[in-house]
Amino acid sequence: MVFLTRIVLCIAERKAPRKFRRGFIDSLRLHVRGGAGGNGLPRYGGIGGKGGDIYVEAKEGDLNVDGKRVLVARGGAGGCPSTQFLGLRGQSHSIILDLKLIADIGLVGFPNAGKSTLLKAISHAQPKIASYPFTTIKPNIGVLEYPDYRQITMADLPGLIEGAHANIGLGHSFMKHVERTKLLLFVVDIEGFQLSPKHKHRSCVETVLLLNKEVELYREDLLDKPAVLAVNKMDVTGAQQRWQEIRDTLKHLKDAVNDFSEELRPSRTLEFWDIFCISAKNDPSSVLKLRCELRHILDIVAEQSKDDKELQLLHQINSKIAQKGPDVV
Template identity: 45%
Template sequence: MVQLFKFLLKSTKKPIRAHLRGSFIDSLRLNVHAGHGGNGLPQYGGIGGQGGCIYFVAKENTTMRKVAQTFKEKRITASSGEDSSKLRLLGRRGHDERIEVPIGVQVIDENGKIIGELNEENATCIAAGGGMGGCVGTNFLGKPGENRMINLDLKLIADVGLVGFPNAGKSTLLKAISNAKPKIASYPFTTIRPQIGTIGYSDLRTITIADLPGLIEGAHANYGMGHKFLKHIERTRLLLLIVDVFGFRLSPKHAQRNCLENIYALNKELELYDESLLEKPCVLLLNKLDLDGAEGIVKKYKPFIKNLEIGLEQCPESIRPTKLIKFEEIMTISAKNSARVNKVKDELRNVLDRLAESESVPDEEELRLSLQRRVAERGPKVT
């Protein structure tokens, strides 16, 4: 009887803990093994079927978690090609494996080489090619399919990326500005996974905005959420830096930094991770202006914020950037004030529209060079 109870206890599956059920997955390692080519038939010159391929297709309505649940053993295998026979000289091709992945996935091989980037709906990437069917050139022996380890690396694609230290008010702003429903609390690290919201306008224009886990000093070296955070802002078109007017202190072991020092620190982390991020257009929001004393702090630091070079010498060396970020706009807000939030919505749209216009219309020098190339391609006029 005791043994029976032990067996029943062991066979009972433990429920998945609540905090693990919804955990965000943005990276997945898989073994992909394409199908073996079928053998040919030397007597009649029959050709074996090609092995099945494995390819990924970008779809909007799927997630990395769904992929991980579908392939729990982290292995995907395609079927082999059919051998040639008297009844079927040309063997059937093996069945391809088609795996749907979220938009924004990079497919990377074991050597770190990017095989494909799936940034649009229905974009396709072959991860492993099937083996050739047996024929004269292979002595009628089928060839093995590709077998490799690949990484699926998801980088969110959004118009705007919210960047800031923990508890700066990013989630509050996202909730006020869009249709997202992020968790909000008065302690750091409320956001532990990316949240995507959509800002809607009266003319049906929409803008996507991503609230990412709070950044901490050393994120470029993978401290805290580290690279898990920073990689998601690579594909955003506009950075939205949000800073607490009263500064930020991660813990009693860390120094209290004022709002100006926090701007330098954020600038430094972006620069050390990828200097090209500083070339992205950026809007700065000084948050929590509704609290007592906020106006005085803004008045004190505003001249330095407008011209970051002025206060660079007084900036602590550990957070002093070598290349400064440029702000398209600097705004003081309270994420709880609807009127100020609406101004932010309008400004984000204006900046993105200006960016789209500058990308679509070439400057005079580019236009002149383009015309010269076209004339040169046509060659001299024959009379």
């Protein structure tokens, strides 16, 4: 026993394999197997003990409920007359644990739209920033801190591209991290986007429509979340003129969507709470305005959510009263 214990300790002290030292893992595949049931004793009719179950238990951190347990593999039944007093094997299968980040705001946009630059300018995050696509290959979290100590979290996700639903580029694998956000902040380049010379150049409005479409193809109910649009890089030459040309289209996207080709059109268009023109890199005042408005919108969303919950509770109470019928005197 002492010898075996030493072996275990030596193994524990070894460094983890390189594939597990990547810094950020949001999906983990595990093979689990419940314990085998114990054999019974036919001579005396004794029934064997049940094999051990395997549970996954939540710990304090980025999780729903601390201490919540989920059964992932049942132990085998103990030996009994129907099994010739032989214990049964436990369940054996593979499970996938997915981490979904919790943030108040999720940044959605094409590569090089300036999401990471905005996150750095608006919070204390230090994401990697460069002038080539897919700089961000894993989610980054920034914290917006206000003078009254209010804190708002913002998640920067890898860039979507046209065809992400078909696994082009980085696909949709990271989109799960916006499922638990309260607000979606779409960031687009005023000059549009072109992944490479082999790909079509998409205008600013076309990128908005394509982002809308990709989010819809991932999960349509994400379009029910409050959304804000930030048109970035307004410091480039000719940006103001381009904005004047597309302003009305972006503000009335639902009415203008039929003017675009079918490959660009989503089935359901987003309705933005507000649209902001910013330069995340060179105009701190525009970022400050966006920062203040994001807080204001989140406060409105929180208040509406509270009212909806109270209304839902009231309907439940009235429904129970109706089911009981009038009091008999």
